[in-house]
Amino acid sequence: MRVYNKLVVSLALATCMIDTLLAAGGQKNLEVYLTINIIAYLVITLLYVYLNPRARRALNTISMVLFGAFLVVVAIKVMEVLRG
Amino acid sequence: MKNPYKILGLGLCLFGAIFSPMSYFIIDSVPLTALGISALILGFTCIALADTRPYVSPEACEMILKTGMENTGALLEELGLKSKAIYLPSAMRDGHPQALIPLVDGRDIQQVKGKIQGRLIVRYGADPEDMAIAVATPGSINMDMLETKPGPTSGEIEAAATYILTGLLDLANSVNVNISDNRVNVEVSGSRLRYQDIWYYRCLGSPIASIMAAISSEALGKPVRIEQEEHGKGGKLRIILAVLS
Numbered sequence: 231m232r233v234y235n236k237l238v239v240s241l242a243l244a245t246c247m248i249d250t251l252l253a254a255g256g257q258k259n260l261e262v263y264l265t266i267n268i269i270a271y272l273v274i275t276l277l278y279v280y281l282n283p284r285a286r287r288a289l290n291t292i293s294m295v296l297f298g299a300f301l302v303v304v305a306i307k308v309m310e311v312l313r314g
Numbered sequence: 315m316k317n318p319y320k321i322l323g324l325g326l327c328l329f330g331a332i333f334s335p336m337s338y339f340i341i342d343s344v345p346l347t348a349l350g351i352s353a354l355i356l357g358f359t360c361i362a363l364a365d366t367r368p369y370v371s372p373e374a375c376e377m378i379l380k381t382g383m384e385n386t387g388a389l390l391e392e393l394g395l396k397s398k399a400i401y402l403p404s405a406m407r408d409g410h411p412q413a414l415i416p417l418v419d420g421r422d423i424q425q426v427k428g429k430i431q432g433r434l435i436v437r438y439g440a441d442p443e444d445m446a447i448a449v450a451t452p453g454s455i456n457m458d459m460l461e462t463k464p465g466p467t468s469g470e471i472e473a474a475a476t477y478i479l480t481g482l483l484d485l486a487n488s489v490n491v492n493i494s495d496n497r498v499n500v501e502v503s504g505s506r507l508r509y510q511d512i513w514y515y516r517c518l519g520s521p522i523a524s525i526m527a528a529i530s531s532e533a534l535g536k537p538v539r540i541e542q543e544e545h546g547k548g549g550k551l552r553i554i555l556a557v558l559s
Binding site: 238242248253257260263267278280281283285287289291292296 | 319322338344345347348349351352355356358359360362363365366367461473476477480481482484487
């Protein structure tokens with residue numbers, strides 16, 4: 231179970247660090263927080279490639295949902311830029 | 315509801331679901347809203363991981379492992395076999411990797427070639443004394459868990475060993491593999507199985523060494539013997555495997 235613990239702890243530390251740093255930097259845009267957190271999540275879960283297949287499948291499902299959210303944020307931003 | 319990951323996940327989801335809209339609409343704070351969303355993501359991750367835990371408890375697994383080891387150990391002790399086992403790749407044993415223990419001690423078993431019969435007592439050479447018993451080991455059973463057969467490089471063996479020992483079985487923290495001449499040097503850190511001075515371990519090696527021997531044998535496509543096994547402090551384990559023929 232130590233692998234699962236490591237994954238959960240690294241995700242928690244990464245999100246806390248990202249949110250703190252962005253808040254300290256005076257960032258007020260929620261999309262920036264969301265995008266960076268999603269990227270960190272995708273990178274960290276990708277590093278745990280040796281997890282058992284069932285855990286991998288479960289994480290892949292969440293990753294796909296988050297990637298979808300990331301694409302929606304990017305699409306909204308692109309539309310905003312195109313509209314001027 | 316005893317699963318700690320599920321409890322943690324539900325707690326985080328509940329916190330995130332309440333805290334993020336509250337932060338956004340009432341407190342009007344973007345960083346706190348982001349914190350709530352992060353908690354929500356982490357909560358869903360914990361819930362997803364909770365369902366992937368093994369159905370059988372570790373205690374039940376240990377009981378099954380001990381039963382198998384004691385039975386094989388009793389058989390080896392009764393037959394008086396003291397030789398170190400030779401791990402054969404699946405190609406030499408009806409598609410399942412197994413370990414061969416020579417019935418006569420001190421025989422030169424460097425040249426095991428061809429396919430060995432799928433029986434308990436097998437002949438591995440031309441001499442009438444070239445007889446051995448073939449048994450399944452923790453290593454040979456674990457080979458089925460690999461999605462693809464590892465390649466013969468140290469990197470591929472290391473990746474397969476990390477996948478099984480760290481990812482699937484959670485028996486060690488990390489594995490390092492080096493191949494030089496006809497030796498495979500393995501360093502395992504954070505091993506969670508202690509070496510016991512019992513007949514089974516003396517013949518077939520500890521379960522971790524057995525898994526490493528089976529993976530190396532399968533990857534290299536050659537018989538492998540556990541030459542040396544050293545257990546250090548803090549779960550450090552050094553295994554030297556000799557590649558035969």
